[in-house]
Amino acid sequence: MSLDLVSANPFDQFDLDESETPFLPSTPDYALEDDVFSEIEDHSSLGHAAVFDAEESRAKALTSLIEIQEAAVTHGIDPLLILAGAGTGKTKSLTSRIGFLVGSQRVQPHQVLAVTFTRKASQEMKHRLAAMMGPVAKAMDVGTFHAISARLLRDNADRAGLEPNFSVLDADDQKNVVKDCYASLSYGEHIIPPDSTDSRRQVDYAFILDCIEAKKTGRGFPPNFNRGTFLTPHGIEQMYHRYERSKERMNAVDYNDILIKCRDLLRDDEAVRRYYQTLWRAVLVDEYQDTNDIQQEWLDLITDHGQGCYFTCVGDDDQSVYSFRGANIDNILSFADRYPGARIIRLEQNFRSTRAILDAANHVIAGNESRHGKALFTKGTQGSPVLVHEFSEDRGEVSWIVDDIERKLKGGMRPSQIAIISRASMELNGFQPALTMRRVPFTVTAGRKYNQTAEIKTLSAYLRLMLNRSDNAAFEYAIDAKPRGFGKESLAKLSDTARITELPMIDILADQIRNGAIRKAAVEKVKAFIEFIDEIGDDYRLGVPLDEVIRKVIAECGIKEHVQELREKAENQSDRKKADQFRKQASAIEERVEQYLFHAKEQTNIQDFVDSMSLLETDSSVDDAVWLGTIHAAKGLEFDYVYLVGWEEGIFPVVRPDTDLEEERRLAYVAMTRAKLSLLISYAKSRINRTNDGSERRPNVYINDIIEANLCTFKQFH
DNA sequence: TTCTATGAAATTTTT
DNA sequence: TTTCATAGAA
Incomplete structure (x- = not known):
């Protein structure tokens, strides 16, 4: 039919x-x-x-x-x-x-x-x-x-009150806009000058952005909002307005705006x-x-x-x-x-884990109040018991686990069946050199990896600017892509002018060139830059295929020179290891650019393409490798053998004034249910690189819970 | 003023 | 490992 x-x-x-x-x-x-x-x-x-x-x-x-x-x-x-x-x-x-x-x-x-x-x-x-x-x-x-x-x-x-060619700002763009807005505030009314005790501390733009987002989504400011911002309450308020105004001027939206504006439109x-x-x-x-x-x-x-x-x-x-x-x-x-x-x-019937693992996970999550209430069960086997290992220090944790992984690999297990999972990415740092040393292949999926690489950001910035001349964030990124004699100082001035005149930065700059208001050293290159943007814009409107346009951008924006430079460095480098590293970097860039071009060919809608590129994760993962990542990154994945590391009070659950302990417990549950066959939880009584009073660290509540309920095997290593 | 090189600091979680 | 700030050369 x-x-x-x-x-x-x-x-x-x-x-x-x-x-x-x-x-x-x-x-x-x-x-x-x-x-x-x-x-x-x-x-x-x-x-x-x-x-x-x-x-x-x-x-x-x-x-x-x-x-x-x-x-x-x-x-x-x-x-x-x-x-x-x-x-x-x-x-x-x-x-x-x-x-x-x-x-x-x-x-x-x-x-x-x-x-x-x-x-x-x-x-x-x-x-x-x-x-x-x-x-x-x-x-x-x-x-x-x-x-x-x-x-x-x-x-x-x-x-929806937008131009159809609006840009989407990624996290970096947002931060840059915040930076610009911050620079435009004056001391006194908005900003408390840092005193001698914290003069060395820098402004935390990400935190300011958090405050702005919090206000926007109606959550109210985080409690101690002038820590690391030096802003008065009035200053935060100002930042919010300037940030919103900047985006409006740029015909741009951030992630939150996408949802908010869409909601408003539908409503x-x-x-x-x-x-x-x-x-x-x-x-x-x-x-x-x-x-x-x-x-x-x-x-x-x-x-x-x-x-x-x-x-x-x-x-x-x-x-x-x-x-x-x-x-x-x-x-x-x-x-x-x-x-x-x-x-x-x-x-509630689980098809992933052994009964031992499910029993422990069920027990941990049962400690929460606000839930619908479920208990996973399996028709599978009991499996080997959940292991809890205590180490005297984090180095011991690392070396024991890496040893254990090596044993498993020798026993015929594939690296990709194994995962090391932690609450925060910091706890994974120790594992990377150790795994490298033993030549165990691994991939890290944590924090910054999601950020786009510099080359791709450069390419995207050019395209965004081509599509939307008002996109000042793209302009700032693109003009900074290679030396043009137009640096931070000039950019700050231009940004100020743009705020006052509410005109696109690129247009102001073009105007200034015509009026001869630009430094001699910069004129030629800056002029060429603007002309180039106009040129690809014309090309595109005349129907030149997107990948052709991108090829042109690649030739102009300095990526080729950068790759060339890396290759030369590799040649002139006597240290074989370093030379290899340079060569590797160069090919990695070329590879990513190729991939970008490939995606460009696939796409029929250029806006979709540019939007999605700002979110595309860098997928350079090795095929068969041990997986390292945070619990958040591990959500939705599964592995035969799972190591959950750093389960100490103070590290997990994290200590913050607004920590939601039920959510931390849910994280523990998510972490435990990643394991199919074997689950090992570990903690270290001392952890260098962590400021504390020197007292011994204790296992977290979740460990205590499953020990008390006799749902694991406990061992100490010293 | 711009750019590069060098060293220091910093790290929850992310669409 | 990566980002950031500063100093010094062009």
Whole structure:
């Protein structure tokens, strides 16, 4: 049976009168523009050729599900919350539900919206959907909250009060904007001059940004907001306004803005809201426990408070670990209150870990009060006991674990089956040299790795500036990409002028060149830079392919010179090791640039491309390597052998005035449930590189809990 | 003023 | 390991 895309929509009655929706010609057709989808349409209009076999898809969606999963997958139209514990087939249930809804023709493929939090998760879901249903999966809207919202804003930019070519600022851009704003404040009223005791401390721009974001999302300032900022309360207020104004001037938005502006648009513009409510007949949310208040509102608007469509959320309140980013666990805890008639289905059968591991994890998480309450079970074996090891110092912890890993590798285990996981990335530092020394391959997934490399940022900055001349953050990055005789001082002045005149920096600069107001030493190069930006802009508008444009940028922006320089350094270097390092660096840059070009060729929409590049993770991971990372980074992953390190009171749970102990406990639960076969938890009684009073460190509460309950084997090493 | 080299400091978690 | 600040040369 082939899917008829023209009729058989049970929601035809909801369709909007076209006259009400003047924006319809531009917005509604993204799904239909898709190659695959139009192909399907062609076939179905011919009457026969079943490109998409609904019956088969439905059958596929229902295979190899256990009873409770099937209940979730086949649930009707009432709002549904699938409480899926770790390792209980969460993503499988979600994709199967999509397959079921489409396969049973309750909704059509292009009426499906599936939102995730991370790029990786949306990638994964796309793959699974494609595997289950074939090319028709491409017709579905699958993406992160941010990606979907950004597209929605671009498609309705005029209605959202934006230019359609708005830029998206990444974390670095945000920080730079904050820096500029800070520099524009005057001492006295806004800034307390640092006194002698803290004169050496520098301004913490990231913290100022936190304050701004906190204010924006209505969370109120962190308690001690002038620590490291030297700002008066009034100064913070000023910073907030200037920051917002700067972005407006730049025709740019930050991550929060994407969600906020999208929420506002949906809330305030009835036609837009109704359009998307009508378009998306099935709305599915992954990792629902991580939604913040804005995302929750967004979902209510999109789904008409869960009543207008197949609204399905999958999540685990016990794995809510992003409150520092605004995630509100109450969203998942009060699902039933928010959506009357909602059904909650618990998935508690775990397919990942041994019973020993699950028993310990269950016991730890049971110590929390605010939760729906679940207990994982398995039909698998007991497995070897959870191990808790005490070391006298962190060096011992490192060397013992690395020894143990070496033993495992000699015993035939693959490095990729093994993970070392810590609360904060700092605790991983000791492992890297030790693993290198023993030639154990490893990859680190922590903190800064997500930041884009310099070359890619440079390329993106050029493109952003080309698309949006007002993007001062991109301008500052691009003009600084290579020596142009135009440095910090000049940039600061230009930034001031830009703030006063509210004109794009690049235009002011062009003007100053015409008026001869630029230093002789800089004139030629700066002029060439501006002309180059104009030139690629013209190229692009005339239809030169994006990868051609990028090639031009690569030739201009100094990357080639930099690579060349590294190669020369390698030649002139007598130290073989250092020479190799230079060569490696050079090839790494070239490789990344190649990859960027490759992505550029794939993309049809340049805005999507530029947006996504600012978030693309650097995927230089080795294939078969021991995985090192934080608990947050490990969420969603699984390994046969897991080492959880640094489980000392004070390090984990972290000590901060606003530490949420229930969230820390959830982190412990997330960490423990990563392990499939074997779990080892360790702590050290002393840790260098950590300022403390010299007293002995103690194991954390979670360790005590499982020791007391006799759920582990405890050993001391000295 | 700009740019480079050198040394010091700093590190929760991230879309 | 990476980022940041400062000093000194051009």
